[in-house]
Amino acid sequence: MPEIPDTVVLEERAALAMNAVAGLPDESMGGIPYFSADLLARPAVLRHGDWDWGSSHGRLLDACVLARHMTGKDTWREVEDGYRRRLATFFGPDGLSYRQARPEAGWPANANLIDQRAVILSLTTSYLSDGDPEVRKLADAHVAALKRIAIKERDVWFYPASEYTPDGWPSPNAIALHLAPDPASFSGRLIMPLLRYHQATGNDDALELCGWFARLIVEKSGVYLEDGGFNAARAYRSGHFHTRLGTLEGLARYALHTCDHELTAFVRRSYDWALGQATAFGWTPGDLADQRYEHESCSLVDLIGLGTTLARAGHTGYWGVAERFLRNHLVESQLLDLSWVESAPDDSLDEPGWTTHVRVGERVLGAFAGYGAPNDFVCDVELGRGHTADVQACCVGSGVRGLFWGWNNVVTADDRVTRVNLLLNRATRQVTVLSHLPHEGRVDLEVHEDLRELRMRVPEWAGYAKVRVTRALGGSGGLGGSGGSDGADGSAAPGGSEDPGAVETFDGTRTGAWAPDGYLSIPAPRRGERVTVTFPVPETTSTEVAAGREYRVRWRGDDVIGISPEGTARPMYSGRRVHPVAPRRTYELNRPATEWTW
Numbered sequence: 299m300p301e302i303p304d305t306v307v308l309e310e311r312a313a314l315a316m317n318a319v320a321g322l323p324d325e326s327m328g329g330i331p332y333f334s335a336d337l338l339a340r341p342a343v344l345r346h347g348d349w350d351w352g353s354s355h356g357r358l359l360d361a362c363v364l365a366r367h368m369t370g371k372d373t374w375r376e377v378e379d380g381y382r383r384r385l386a387t388f389f390g391p392d393g394l395s396y397r398q399a400r401p402e403a404g405w406p407a408n409a410n411l412i413d414q415r416a417v418i419l420s421l422t423t424s425y426l427s428d429g430d431p432e433v434r435k436l437a438d439a440h441v442a443a444l445k446r447i448a449i450k451e452r453d454v455w456f457y458p459a460s461e462y463t464p465d466g467w468p469s470p471n472a473i474a475l476h477l478a479p480d481p482a483s484f485s486g487r488l489i490m491p492l493l494r495y496h497q498a499t500g501n502d503d504a505l506e507l508c509g510w511f512a513r514l515i516v517e518k519s520g521v522y523l524e525d526g527g528f529n530a531a532r533a534y535r536s537g538h539f540h541t542r543l544g545t546l547e548g549l550a551r552y553a554l555h556t557c558d559h560e561l562t563a564f565v566r567r568s569y570d571w572a573l574g575q576a577t578a579f580g581w582t583p584g585d586l587a588d589q590r591y592e593h594e595s596c597s598l599v600d601l602i603g604l605g606t607t608l609a610r611a612g613h614t615g616y617w618g619v620a621e622r623f624l625r626n627h628l629v630e631s632q633l634l635d636l637s638w639v640e641s642a643p644d645d646s647l648d649e650p651g652w653t654t655h656v657r658v659g660e661r662v663l664g665a666f667a668g669y670g671a672p673n674d675f676v677c678d679v680e681l682g683r684g685h686t687a688d689v690q691a692c693c694v695g696s697g698v699r700g701l702f703w704g705w706n707n708v709v710t711a712d713d714r715v716t717r718v719n720l721l722l723n724r725a726t727r728q729v730t731v732l733s734h735l736p737h738e739g740r741v742d743l744e745v746h747e748d749l750r751e752l753r754m755r756v757p758e759w760a761g762y763a764k765v766r767v768t769r770a771l772g773g774s775g776g777l778g779g780s781g782g783s784d785g786a787d788g789s790a791a792p793g794g795s796e797d798p799g800a801v802e803t804f805d806g807t808r809t810g811a812w813a814p815d816g817y818l819s820i821p822a823p824r825r826g827e828r829v830t831v832t833f834p835v836p837e838t839t840s841t842e843v844a845a846g847r848e849y850r851v852r853w854r855g856d857d858v859i860g861i862s863p864e865g866t867a868r869p870m871y872s873g874r875r876v877h878p879v880a881p882r883r884t885y886e887l888n889r890p891a892t893e894w895t896w
Contacts, residue, residue: 356416357695
C-alpha cells in the first residue's frame with residue numbers, strides 16, 4: 299500500500315458519507331428514507347418529511363453514483379440500486395415524479411417542481427455513468443413532461459405553482475395572474491441538470507427549456523437585483539441562498555455552453571455579492587430573513603460548483619475560493635464524531651412510519667450539516683427559527699456532490715496543457731497530486747505520461763519569489779507508490795540531461811516560470827518525473843461576520859486552524875492540528891482509467 303501525506307482526501311470523505319446515504323432508508327417503509335435528524339434530542343431522532351420521495355431519492359442516488367466513480371468501488375451498489383428502483387416507481391404515466399399521498403399528514407399526491415430537479419439530476423448522473431437505455435427512456439419522458447406542463451407565452455415560459463397534480467395545475471387563476479411563487483426554486487435550478495442531460499444525449503427539449511428558463515430568470519423574474527443581490531421578497535422565499543446559488547450555477551454553465559459572455563457577467567455579479575454574505579471559509583446564511591442564522595451544506599456545495607464553473611470559463615481566481623470552501627466548511631461540516639449524540643436502546647419511543655430513535659447517530663455518521671452555525675455542526679440560537687434540524691437528506695446528497703465537484707476539478711487537461719487547479723490529493727491518468735498543506739507548503743506532482751506542459755496554481759498568499767521547484771526524473775518513487783519510478787525508462791531528463799536521475803531546481807523569479815493565466819509552468823514533463831513545489835505558508839487572522847455576529851478566525855494559508863468563540867454542541871475547527879512536517883499514512887488513491895466530467 300502506497301504512502302501519502304495525511305491530509306484531506308475527497309474520495310475518502312465521499313466513502314464516509316455513504317454510511318449516512320445507506321443509513322437513511324426506513325425498512326418499515328419499504329426503504330423510503332428519513333429526511334431529517336435532531337441530534338440534540340435526548341435520545342436523538344430521525345424523522346420522515348414531505349421531501350422523502352423524488353427530492354431525497356434523486357439526491358441520494360446522485361450521491362451513490364458519484365461516490366462509486368470517485369472511489370472506484372462497488373461497495374454500495376445494493377444501496378444505489380434500491381434508490382434507483384424506488385425512484386422509478388414514483389413516475390406517473392405523464393412522465394413526472396410524484397410524491398405519495400399521506401392523508402394523515404394532509405399531503406396530497408403531487409409532482410413538486412423542486413423534486414423534479416433532483417430527479418433529472420440523478421437520471422442524468424446515472425446515464426452518464428452506466429449508459430442504461432432504460433434510464434435514458436425515463437429521462438426523455440421526464441424532460442418531455444417538464445416541457446409540456448410549462449405555461450408558454452410569447453416571451454416567457456414558466457411554472458405557475460410549486461406543485462402539479464394529476465389533474466393539472468391546481469389554480470387556473472394563478473396562471474392568469476402570473477403568480478409563479480419562486481422562479482429560481484421551480485425553474486432556475488432545473489437548468490444545470492437539463493443542460494448536462496442535453497450535452498450527454500443531444501436532447502433538444504432539455505436545451506430549449508434551459509433557454510427559456512434562463513430568460514425567465516434574467517429578464518422577467520426579479521429574483522436577482524441590479525447589484526447582484528438576492529431579492530428578499532417573501533414570495534421569492536426571502537432570498538433563499540440554496541435556490542439562488544443553484545440557479546446561478548446552471549446559468550453559468552448555460553453561458554459557457556452558449557458562449558454568452560453577458561450572461562457570465564450577470565452570474566459573476568451575483569456570485570460576488572453572495573460571497574460578501576458568506577464567510578471566507580464557506581459558511582452561508584440560509585436566506586435573508588428568519589433562516590439567515592442557519593447554514594445549509596446545500597448552499598455551500600452550490601458555491602463550490604459555481605466557483606469551479608466560473609473558473610473553468612477562464613475566471614481562474616475562483617479556484618482559490620472553491621479550495622478554501624472545500625478545505626474548510628465542507629469537510630468540517632461532515633459528522634465524524636458521535637460522542638455528543640445519544641441514541642435509544644430500543645424502539646419503544648418510535649412512531650412507525652414517522653420517527654425512530656434507534657441507532658440514530660450511527661445511521662447518520664458521515665452526514666453533512668443540515669442547518670449549522672459558523673463554529674458548530676448545530677445551529678441552536680435564540681434568534682430566527684432557533685434549533686430545527688441537524689441533518690437533512692438533501693445536504694447528505696449535496697455534500698457528496700460538493701466533494702465530487704472538488705475532486706473532479708483538482709486536475710483538468712486538454713491536448714496542450716494539464717492544469718493542477720486545487721492543491722488537494724488526487725490521482726489522474728496524467729498526474730498524481732500529493733498535498734502536504736496545511737502542515738507544509740509543499741505539493742508533489744508525480745507525472746504518469748509525457749506532457750506538453752504542466753501548470754500548477756500557486757496560492758496568492760505564497761510570495762512568488764519564494765516558490766521553489768525541483769524536477770527529478772527516476773529515483774525511488776517515494777510518496778504515492780507510483781511516483782518517480784513509474785515508467786522511468788532512462789529517457790532524457792528535464793533540461794536535456796541524459797541522466798535519468800537528474801535534478802533541476804529553480805525558483806519563481808526565473809524567466810518563463812509563470813504562464814499567462816498566472817499558473818506556475820513546468821514545460822514538457824516526462825513520464826516518471828516528480829515535480830516538487832514548495833513555498834512558505836503564512837499564519838494570519840481575520841474577523842468574519844456571519845448573520846451579524848463576529849468570529850475571530852486563525853488561518854494557516856487557506857486552512858482555518860481555530861475559531862473564536864468556539865461552538866458548544868459539536869464544535870468546528872477546534873480539533874485541527876498543524877505539524878512541522880506533514881504526517882503520512884498508507885492509502886491508495888483511485889486513478890480512474892478515464893475521466894468523467896459533469
